[in-house]
Amino acid sequence: MCDPFGNYLVQKLVALAPTHHKNLIWLRIQADVPKIAVDQHGTRSLQRLVDCIDDDVQIAVFGNSIRNCVVALILDLNGNHVIQKILNDRVDLLATSFSFVVDSICNDMVRVATHRHGCCVLQRCLKSCGNSQFHQLALQIMANCQLLMADQFGNYVVQHLVSYGDSGVNSHLALQAAANLVNLSTQKFSSNVVERLLRLDRSIALPLVKELCRPEILAVLVQDQYGNYVVQTAIDVADDEHRLMMAELVRPLLVTVKNTPFGRRIQIKLETAMRQGRVGHGTQSAIQFQGQNMGQNMGQNVGQNMGQNMAQNMGQNMGQNMGQRLNQTLYQSTGSKQSQFQSEISGFQGFQGYQPQASQVSQASQASQPQFQIPPPAQTLAFTPLSTGSSTFSQIPHSSTNESPFQRSLSQSSASNPGLHYHSSSGSIDPVTPLLTPSYVLSNTSSSYFALKGPSLPPFGHGFSSSSHMSPGLGLDLDDGMGNLSLGSWK
Structure with a gap:
């Protein structure tokens, strides 16, 4: 009966056996019924045997076998199913031959009602038993109702009693x-x-x-x-x-x-x-x-939180977008002449760009320097800004014709001469074109360098002008209207 495969044979045998053969089976196992009931496979054989009880001998043997261990079986993972088999399918025996089941539960009500398996058996018992046994159980539940109400399993017993009470x-x-x-x-x-x-x-x-x-x-x-x-x-x-x-x-x-x-x-x-x-x-x-x-x-x-979050997100997005656009379009190499730059730079003097609010300038000046991860194109000089400006540029393209080797070491420009210095090792200067207004070209000269001066680039400035500094090389200064905003230098 407790074998993983043999229990199926016993279940089939019990279903087909005549009454006197089932009597013999009960007499043979009566001493081992509690052990069989708590076994993983034996409980199935025993439940089948209880289903097929059809004689007083079988009832007496089964009753005597479990009379002293009802509560132990109720609290067992497998044994509780044997007791529930009586409550579900053999209700006719509960009021007579198996009334001791209700008596055993009433004598140990708190222990049964507060147990994981016991509360399920007790709820089934309340549903199946007759009036006298129901009131017998109800009296014991009411006597301990406050304790049971607060228990994780006992509260279901009280609610079940309320449903049927x-x-x-x-x-x-x-x-x-x-x-x-x-x-x-x-x-x-x-x-x-x-x-x-x-x-x-x-x-x-x-x-x-x-x-x-x-x-x-x-x-x-x-x-x-x-x-x-x-x-x-x-x-x-x-x-x-x-x-x-x-x-x-x-x-x-x-x-x-x-x-x-x-x-x-x-x-x-x-x-x-x-x-x-x-x-x-x-x-x-x-x-x-x-x-x-x-x-x-x-x-x-909610409005304050949404406003703060939207302002932060808009500020971050504006800073990133403007920085990326400036980064992509600031400078490129060209072969234009100095005269072209000098003849057209005067028209650039009157340019009026973006006018920021004072609060935007103060907030932007406190913002951390954005970092842009843009892969450099072929034949470019990578530029890493050293200052903490609000707009930074990660690369400066140069011309692809007649170029000499460049010294590519980067150092921060001094306070007296801020700017982006673009030098060649041979002393010649490559032309550079600002892409914000593609027609303006810096001249090719070895005795001085030209710079875009005035208020800084958008989003913090509104114009550009040209000037020259007596220094070998070519450079670019960015000024915020209150002093030079140095981004770094090339040597």
Whole structure:
């Protein structure tokens, strides 16, 4: 019977065997029934054997085998299924030959009701037993109801009793709950039982509703993560008189819990009762006023957070986009003449670009230097800016014709001569073209270098002008209108 494969043979044999053969099987295993019942495979064979009982000899042998170990079997992972087989399929035997099962449960009620498997067996027993046995079990449950209500498994037994109990049993449970309402309503498992009792007939739930109308109790429950559900249920099921009383008591409490999820749930519940005409006019106005205040406060908080986040995101995106555009379009090599630059730079003097606000300048000056990861094209000099300006450039393209080797070491320009210096090792200067206005070309000269001076490039400047500095090489200065903004230099 306990073999992984042999148990299937026994189950088939029992189903086909005549009564006298089954009697012999029961007599053969009577000393080992408890051991077989708790075995993973044996429990299946034994349940099949219980199904096929058809003689008093079999009943007597089975009953004597488990009489002294009913509770042990109920609490066992496999053994509890043998007891449930009696409760489910052999109810005819429960009131007579197997009444000791109910007696054993009643004698050890707390242990059975608070056990994972025991609570399931007890619920099945409440459903299957007759009236006398039901009241026998109900008396023991009521005697320990407060302990069972707070238990993770026992609370299901009490709720099951409420479902099948009569008015006398449920009234007693409601009185017991009302006597310790705050503790039971603020616990995870017992609060479910209190809600179940509140949904009973109003005459039964009245003691609970009256207790909930006490200001000191309501003040605690409104702010509790479990108790607030009890208050919501009470608002739903109470009569008009007690609902109005609770609404009047809850109204001043909403100020203290307006920013909590609990307060918002109760607010919604009261508004629902108001729409259905179950709350007085004065209380309706007060609830509406509290709801408006709560909505305004929540709206202000959400608006401030959204505004801050949007401003930060817009600032970051603008900085990145402008920096990328400047990085891609600042300079490129050309073969144009100095005369072209000098003849057209005068037209560039009147350029009016982006005018920033003072707050934007101050914010941008404090921003960290953005980094742009743009792969350099062929034949470019990679430039890594050294200063902390708001606009930085990661590369300077140069011409691809008649170029001499360049010294590519980068050093920060001094305070007296800031700029981007573009030198060749042979002393000649390669022409550079600013792409912001492609027609303006820097001249090719070895005795001086030209720079774009004036307020800095967009988004912080509004114009450019030309000047020369007596220094070998070619360079570019960026000025913010209040002093040079040095980005680095080439040597």
